Structures are given as structure tokens and as C-alpha cells.
Amino acid sequence: MATSLSFLNPHAADKIPVWLDCDVGHDDAMALILAAYHPSISLLGVSTVAGNSSLKNTTANTISVMQAAGIKGIGVYKGASRPLVKPAAYAGDIHGASGLAGTALLPEPDFATYLSEDTNAVNAMYRAIISSQVPVCVVAVGPLTNIALLISMYPQIIPKIRTLSIMGGAVALGNVTAAAEFNIHFDPEAAHIVLNSGIAHISIVPLDVTHTVLTTKNVIRRIAESVPVPRFAQLITDLLLYFSSTYGGVFGMGDGAPLHDPVAVAYLFMRNAFVERYVRVDVDCSAGHGQGRTYCDMFGRTGKPPNCWVATSVDVEQFWNTMLEALVAASKESPLKNNG
Template identity: 45%
Template sequence: MEKKQKIILDCDPGHDDAIALLLAARHPGLELLAVTTVAGNQTLEKTTRNALSVCTLAHIRDVPVARGMAQPLVREARYASDIHGESGLDGPALPQPEREAVPEHAVDLIIDLVRSTDDVVLVATGPLTNVASAITREPAILSRLKGLYLMGGAIGLGNVTPAAEFNIYFDPEAAAIVFNSGCPITMIPLEVTHQALATPAILERLRSLGRPVPSFVCQLLEFFGATYRQVFGFTAPPVHDPCAVAALIDPTLVNQHSMYVAIETRGEYTLGRTVCDVYGVLGRRANACVGYGLDAPRFWELLIETLASYGEESASEG
């Protein structure tokens, strides 16, 4: 039996974060050690409650959920209520969480788990405030981390400004710390996630499973699709965050290229941009593997098969 990859999911649920959590908690190739929350799509209070609600829905009982950083390192928070709604998970009815977050701060939990566990991969699907704070507080974890997979950035156009993707824009100083840290980074940018579109055919496949968790995901995507049509004009919503988890599960799903990535922290029009040196013109050593293509049919097969494994009573215990 193949050894499971141990991961920590650092997230800001968020519709697509919720789906990433469900994938990470259930896929047989992964062992989810913890869920850590950060402010981003909504306030820390709301993203934490959303993570706990998703765990309740899916009967994920043995995975600790820890609250993290409530603000960017140096800037004011700018939430994504236009996309995710006032709760951060608008659309479906959310169950009341059956448990509370653990007392330990997310940054401390990340440090403790990486110190005590070999070969941990950190998967970050929100702003990088927790990750940067952990690296800054305890640089020794960098030699312990097997890698960091993150959903964020763009080679080309952004989605919160013409230049910047939301997760990086929310806390560019944190992103700069992470990309300058020397940690092995796999960056899953908008170029990849915009190929993971939840079309009507995908929604019908989820709906036809007739089970609570896939039905919940379908409802998430229906709301997400409506806001993406209104704000961006997309005919189907891109499912960003599960792409980072899927790329860890099966690296062949994503075409990648190693390159140097700088984070813009001062530009008037380019704040938060991931400056991707695709052609190596800066002469700097690569600090990330950056995705640029996705095998979308295989991605959806992996995701739907995993969601389908949640039975009527959703017996996942993490």
C-alpha cells in the first residue's frame, strides 16, 4: 500500500476552499493533519466557522481546525464578499459546527506539526499570512517542510486588479517572504485554475450522485457561478483551490515550468503581481514550479470520484 502524503491545509473558506478541504480530507493518497484558517475571502471569524461547518457536514471529526492570522502583515484587509458573499460561503444552508477550533494558534500548530512530523507538505489556498508568519517565527521549519503547494498568482492577468490575483494581492508582503524563503514551491496560478470550469455538465454529474456532500458542492458552485457571471462574465465558475490539492495528488495533471517569481509590493498599478520570469531574462535562480496547463477531464474525474466516496452518512474521519 502506497504511503499517504501528510499535509496541512491552510485556507480561507470560501467556496473553492471548502471543496479543496473535502478533497484533502477524503482522498486516499492524503493524510490531512490539520486545517488552519486565515483571513482572506472573509474575516477570520467567518472563514474559521466555515471550515468547522464543512467538517461537520462531512463528518470530519479528528482533524484539528486552528484559527490563524486575522489581518495581512502590514495592510488593511479587503475581503471578497462580492464573490463569496457576506458569510464567505453564501448559497447552501450551512450546518451549525459541532465543535470549536482548537486553542492553539494556527501559526504555532503549523510550526509544531512540521517540527514533529517528517515530510509534511503545506497546501495554501488563501493569503499567505499564516505561512509567512510561521517561516518568520521559526525559520528552521524550512528544512523540515517537504514542500509548499499554493493556489495563487498569475503569469498574466489578475482577477482582483488587472495585474494581481486575490490571494497574493490580499497580503503581498507575506507572499514576498514565502517566495524568498527557499522553500520548494509549486504555484498553481489562474492560468491553471481557469481551465477547471464547473460547467452545467459537471454540476449535473455532482447532482446525479444523490448524496449530501456532492449536493452541497453543487449548491456551492451554483452560487459561485452566479457571482462569477455577474463580476467577471464567466459562463461557468473556475474551481481554483482544489487544483492545488489535485496537483499534489497527481502532479501529471498540471503542466509546470520552473522559474523565478518576484512579488510586487510597491507598484501603483501592479501591487500583488506575481512577476513570473518565464524566459529567465533576469538571470535569477528559479524559486518555484509554476503551472500553466491543466488536464481538466482528469482533474474532474479525480475530484468527482473523491466527492462520490462520501456516502449518505459521510463517514470520513479525516
């Protein structure tokens, strides 16, 4: 059932403390905006990781998006520049050489204001989580390298993680190979460590779900018509149209690109919009054709205890209503409203 365009009253309950770990490309940019502007979330910090592009690019992209969206007072921390074991293989065919191609409206990144050079992502996450009065939710929308390093270096942090929401993996699809989803395939060893860490609540929003959340022509039209700052609306539609064009070229998807990453953010505050199952998930770390595949034991055939909540569907209209509201809120804070 669709909801109205209004958020829940942010004063109805305490805000959810959230740390966002990302490799900002087109869909990560929308996840960052949703995490920063949903009133039920208190965004503690943002860490970057190599994935969609190099760490240099994903960090620059993160800061540029935060500037364009008027996100202030939140530190950005650089994390892992490569996977734990295998060589890096970026997604330039989807996100362009920079990792965030398709628009001339992004500002040059203001590293001096946003980037915290005094510590790395893993230490910053540890400090934020261990010092929080309540357990923290972590959203990982890139490869899981930073998260694997965090729990390996600081295992005492595990009970302080309330939920780890992951965009990654698949039950039946692959988008970087016939069997594997990009984030898990980029660093399967990290994913193996994370899924076997003992974190009490791990959720996976897989390709099977995100491929239902498409940037259709109707979605693009709604953004253009509803976001009140024309230049900010143009920035968002530029990014989503580029994303849709590369998905069309690479995968033959003519109905728009799947907006993967913000769906994992939405899981934190609209879990009732998801159908999910608690199952065993293992990662193929071999060097063969199955590398990076997530084996989701939907029927309990392995006899292993479950370790993940795997989403199987989401209320797409409810998601888009929420995403659109975040874009409207961001536009009102965006410096682009003062330009032209």
C-alpha cells in the same frame, strides 16, 4: 488522457502528510473535501486565515464544511486575522457576506468539537511539521499570511517542508485588479517572504491554470447524478451554482466559475497531470497599480535563480474525475444522509 473514476490504491505507497491552510469560501470547501478524502493524503490539520472573508467567518465556514462532509478527528486552528501590512479587503462580491453563501444545508459550526483554542495556527503547524517522521506537504489556498509567520518565527521548519503548493498568482491574468490575483494581492508582503524563504519545492497553481477548471453545467450534472446522497449533492451543487452566478455577474463568465483551490491540492498526488516550469517569481509589494502582481520570469530575463514551479496547464478531466470521487466518498460519511 482521462483516468477512471477510481483512486490509485492507497496502500501502494505511504500516505502524504499534508497541512491545509485556507480561508474557506466556495472553492476552499472543495479543496478541504479533496484533502480529507483522497486516500493518498494524511491530513494533519487545518488552519484558517482571513481572506475571502473575516477570520471569524472563514473559521466558522471551515468547521461547517467539515461537519457536513463527515470529516472527523482533525483539528482546526485560527490564524492571522489581517494581512501583515495593508488593510484587509474581503471578497464579498464573489463569496457573499459570510464567505460561503448560497445554501441553507450547512450546519451551524460545532466550535467545541473542532476548534483547538489551546494554540494558534502558526504554533500548531510548527508542532505538526517538526514532529513528523517525514517531511510534510503544506497546501496554502488563501493569503500566505500564516505561512509567512510560520517560516519567520520558526525558520528551522523550512527543511521539513517537502512541498509548498500555493493557489495564487498569475502569469498573465488578474482577478482583483488588472494585474493581480486575489490571494497574493490580499497580502503581498507575506507572499514575498514565502517565495524568498528557501523552501526547496514551491509550486504555484496560478489563475491561468485554474481558469481552465470550470464548474460547467456538465460538471454540475455529473455531481448531481453521481453523488449518492441527495442532500449532500444538493449542498455541493448549491455552493457551486452560487459561485458560478457571482463569477458570471462580476466577470461575465458564462461557463461556470473556476474551481481554483482544489487544483493546488491535486498537485500533490497527480503532478504528472500538470505541465509546469521552474522559473523566478517575484511579488510587487508597491502601493501602485501593480500591487500584488506576480512577475513570473518565464524566459529568464531577470537573471535571478528560479524559486518556483509554475503550473501552465492541467489535465482538467483527470482533475474532475478525482474531485468527483472525493465528493462521493464524503457523501457516504456526511450526516446529511440521515436527514430527509
